[in-house]
Amino acid sequence: MTLDWVPKLAALTRQADSGSYSNEADAREPRFQETFFGPHYKKLSAIKTKYDPDDLFIVTAGVGSERWDVDGLCRTE
Numbered sequence: 001m002t003l004d005w006v007p008k009l010a011a012l013t014r015q016a017d018s019g020s021y022s023n024e025a026d027a028r029e030p031r032f033q034e035t036f037f038g039p040h041y042k043k044l045s046a047i048k049t050k051y052d053p054d055d056l057f058i059v060t061a062g063v064g065s066e067r068w069d070v071d072g073l074c075r076t077e
Contacts, residue, residue, distance in 0.1 A: 028070075032061040 033041040044063045048055075058065050058072050067077050 027060040029061055033066070036061060037063070 029035050037044060041063070048063045052064075055064055055067060055075075058068055060070075060072065065072070067075055069076055
């Protein structure tokens with residue numbers, strides 16, 4: 001795929017040098033806990049709460065992000 005399809009797609013979009021993210025998952029995934037973390041989410045959430053109880057570190061669709069609004073500015077809880 002990398003050597004065959006990607007160059008063809010880049011040629012179609014005329015953006016061969018546009019780059020890409022290392023992870024192109026949809027950050028607006030409504031069920032990100034299950035989709036991205038699977039059965040590990042509950043344990044990861046407990047670890048995050050232990051080491052970051054004030055949610056200082058947040059990321060869109062990351063562990064604990066459901067406690068914040070979509071912009072990561074205001075708590076929802």
